[in-house]
Amino acid sequence: MSETVFTYASPALKFGAGAAAEIGHDLVRMGARRVLLVTDRGVAATGHPARIAEQVAAYGVSVTTYDGTHVEPTDASLDEAIAFARDAGPFDAILAVGGGSSIDTAKAVNLLTTNPGELMDYINAPVGRAQPPSQPLLPLVAVPTTTGTGAESTTICVLDVLSLHVKTGISHPALRPVMAVVDPTLTMTQPTLVTAAAGMDILCHALESYTARWYADFAAKTPEQRVPYCGANPIADLWSEKALGLLAGAFREAVRDGGDAGAREQMALAATFAGLGFGNAGVHIPHANAYPIAGRVRDYRPEGYPDEPMVPHGMAVSLTAPEAFRFTFDAAPERHLHAARLLDPSAGDGPDALPTVLTTLMRDIGIPSGLAEIGYGEADVPDLVAGALQQQRLLATAPRSPTEEDLAAVFRRSMEHW
Amino acid sequence: MSETVFTYASPALKFGAGAAAEIGHDLVRMGARRVLLVTDRGVAATGHPARIAEQVAAYGVSVTTYDGTHVEPTDASLDEAIAFARDAGPFDAILAVGGGSSIDTAKAVNLLTTNPGELMDYINAPVGRAQPPSQPLLPLVAVPTTTGTGAESTTICVLDVLSLHVKTGISHPALRPVMAVVDPTLTMTQPTLVTAAAGMDILCHALESYTARWYADFAAKTPEQRVPYCGANPIADLWSEKALGLLAGAFREAVRDGGDAGAREQMALAATFAGLGFGNAGVHIPHANAYPIAGRVRDYRPEGYPDEPMVPHGMAVSLTAPEAFRFTFDAAPERHLHAARLLDPSAGDGPDALPTVLTTLMRDIGIPSGLAEIGYGEADVPDLVAGALQQQRLLATAPRSPTEEDLAAVFRRSMEHW
Incomplete structure (x- = not known):
């Protein structure tokens, strides 16, 4: 029998010049008080993450920044980010500022700070065990600074498993950001x-x-x-x-x-x-x-x-x-x-x-x-x-x-x- | 200064012939155990709500049906639905099956069984006091049986305030259904x-x-x-x-x-x-x-x-x-x-x-x-x-x-x- 049904889901979207200045308001509306901002050093050097952290803090939200994202994430780089977040947390929301690498790293951090186990439990089969998360994830807000990956809309985190020389992913609807803030001025x-x-x-x-x-x-x-x-x-x-x-x-x-x-x-x-x-x-x-x-x-x-x-x-x-x-x-x-x-x-x-x-x-x-x-x-x-x-x-x-x-x-x- | 930002949000969508038979699965995934099904007598007479209730129950979810929705809801009809739900609840999700009237009634029931006060506290100014909800609402799944209102996608509940002879609404992002199940076979x-x-x-x-x-x-x-x-x-x-x-x-x-x-x-x-x-x-x-x-x-x-x-x-x-x-x-x-x-x-x-x-x-x-x-x-x-x-x-x-x-x-x- 042929399929008759299709599904569709998307994050809420805020689009336009200046949208990134309002994130504090949106995080407060989601009930956030302690936020982990995930970015990489190259993006950090543009000054966008620091400015956004300041604007968020102005709403009374405490922001901890992790700028160690590896461009094209690996299992090792994700483990490092997860260890940082477990140590510095707990958080009640995650904010990714960067390209697909930062947003995907934030997805993995979100998954492994709210759910038990390790990356391999959740990585797609046959490389990993492809378990679905058992616990709800935190609200993840994604702020793309490159115009490409679409990672802010997707349910997947792409990574290299270094020991196996293989690029694979973790995919589950729970990984999708709840909100995408697309501010074209950040992409200049x-x-x-x-x-x-x-x-x-x-x-x-x-x-x-x-x-x-x-x-x-x-x-x-x-x-x-x-x-x-x-x-x-x-x-x-x-x-x-x-x-x-x-x-x-x-x-x-x-x-x-x-x-x-x-x-x-x-x-x-x-x-x-x-x-x-x-x-x-x-x-x-x-x-x-x-x-x-x-x-x-x-x-x-x-x-x-x-x-x-x-x-x-x-x-x-x-x-x-x-x-x-x-x-x-x-x-x-x-x-x-x-x-x-x-x-x-x-x-x-x-x-x-x-x-x-x-x-x-x-x-x-x-x-x-x-x-x-x-x-x-x-x-x-x-x-x-x-x-x-x-x-x-x-x-x-x-x-x-x-x-x-x-x-x-x-x-x-x-x-x-x- | 002119606006530079626009926003966009939508419910998750499941579309196609047979989609309505899967709602039990989706409700369980949302953590629901006790669901209120909101419909009206005309729609109930088509048999769709009873069949959907049975299919949901097969997933181990208990379903209570309210079929007293008034076509073109009034403050009185909404109060009646809210009283029913307060009496028969608590519920952990709401399922609307019907036209815009049933879906809008479900929105009001969702608001007033999770938040304090009465309709007038939330109705748009100047008719009402236009308060935002202070508490999170339940997941609302909307199943339209007429092809028209789009109520499954919107943040508004439209009602007649009988004493004032005025049609008005309650509008807030929290009222938007989290999921719309659009099954064209229900609209025949x-x-x-x-x-x-x-x-x-x-x-x-x-x-x-x-x-x-x-x-x-x-x-x-x-x-x-x-x-x-x-x-x-x-x-x-x-x-x-x-x-x-x-x-x-x-x-x-x-x-x-x-x-x-x-x-x-x-x-x-x-x-x-x-x-x-x-x-x-x-x-x-x-x-x-x-x-x-x-x-x-x-x-x-x-x-x-x-x-x-x-x-x-x-x-x-x-x-x-x-x-x-x-x-x-x-x-x-x-x-x-x-x-x-x-x-x-x-x-x-x-x-x-x-x-x-x-x-x-x-x-x-x-x-x-x-x-x-x-x-x-x-x-x-x-x-x-x-x-x-x-x-x-x-x-x-x-x-x-x-x-x-x-x-x-x-x-x-x-x-x-x-």
Whole structure:
């Protein structure tokens, strides 16, 4: 029997210039007196977290700041944050200020300071034991300072398990922030390559949600089997289409001139919209591939990020996206073409349309030309495929299920896009 | 200084055929053991509430049913429901099954069984004392059986204060249901005129939200001054536009053939979308006018409703809508025209376009031809205007502020639309 039901949930949202100055009011309304602010050192250096902490304190709320978030969190970095919070707490609300890394770290801290056990108890199977939380979590307010991840809307915390060399996640509806405060003025400090990479993450959220398997094409689930990600559906479509339209208007300009407040506002709105879409529909092949691409990095060091080997999440997602969408084209041609035309009204026809729009954009905004440029070669393909195949939850959301050979072809064709 | 911030909130949503069979699971997940089911006798006669109560009970949750909801609630009917709940409780969750009347009654019961005082303490000023609740409310799950009110998405409970002959409301974010379960199969039992009137309510929600004053055209508010309804904004626009598109495709067919499951599903989706839009943007002149039109009814008895004098809410809203939108046209011509074309791609140009689309539709689906047909005449205009002027919160959301004379002209021109 086919599925007939889809679900939708979202945090409450406060959007606009100045929204971040009001967080103290919102926290007090939630009954908070002692708040843990989670951020990272790079974001702390912009001054936003300290200013927000001061504004919150003015409402009579005590704020403890943890700025040790690791960009691209690991099990070790999350354990450190959890230990800090257990030691400095108890708290009655958590406030994340930063990119996806800070927001995801705050989700893990929220889970492990309110529930017993350790990370592995809650990490997705087969890596972890995938237990649901037994106790209610604290209210989590998320304040994104990059326009990309959509982490403020989602139920997932992404992490590297260092000992296993695997990127995986913890996913449960209880992890979703209760409120997202999106203040575009906070995003003006993003370096150019961060804007480009995080923007590609927005774009792939929208494209993967929009081309995901339709919710009614899955087998019917019992209520106990339902997950937050239920495939493309009429509500997620709405958000994805609108996000694509906003990106078409603002993405190149936000990268070209980071000081363009109008473009920054449109990008912030696009990130929020795409987050609300993929936070309910789900993502598929490009995100599955991004896990091993980021997890097996050797020595690529991107500008504008901490000086260590890393592939920023949005960049990792984008690098196989053109070929992934060439592979999925046949499963839903009209959706791929409609998406391509929302991004570029002059897009062509057929399986090449969307890949061409994507590679043209990636080239314009300074994304590497393919996996080769960030240090991968033919010999890495089997390893990359093995890593992607571990992301069965994501691959099951693809409109067309890729075999091992299909994935290998996608990786191989993604070595040099131009 | 102009406003720069808008807010958005919504209940979690479960949508689709069969969704209502899973409510027990969702209530258990919220920690509920003793639930009050609020409905009315007409809805109870369809068998839906009893079946849902049984399905919930199968999850080990005890269910007490109150079927005494008054269609178009009054202070007296709400007091009766509250007294019942105080007597039969305590409960740890509330489940509303029915139209806007049942859902709004459940909101009032939720407020007054968790908070001290009486209705008048919480009713909007100047009629009541407009206090915010001091205590947290119970989780409220709303299951609409009519496709119209959007009450499952909103923060307001509408009621008649009998002694004052005034329709007013209680509005607070805490009143918003935490979850909406929209199961289109429950709406198949709506009588024809209920489908028509409730559908006009959907349509006016979408049109009024879409033409509401833009959020950034209000004066800047402090966080304490923010209300759930913040004017037209990029998110509410998205919902309103999509709702108009769905109505264009399904409204006439759902009225013509109530057994058309596809049309019913599209109408249920349109009602949900429009509710998510106006639940954040707000409504204006047609809804303000609806209060006195419904509140001062003499002896109009519509088919398919309880046998007593009443003007169904959606009908009351629609009867001055064409003239209201003729009046507001100049404030945002492109929005009025875009809305008209979403409803009918062949719509004309100028201030007549939207009114013509509306009156053609109203005539097709059996809405009365104007205020005269439901018993009002020229002599009633001053009273109707006085009633509308009491709805300052709604009138302030209009894109162009109507004077007493403007409102009188709208009412006068709405006596006979054809």
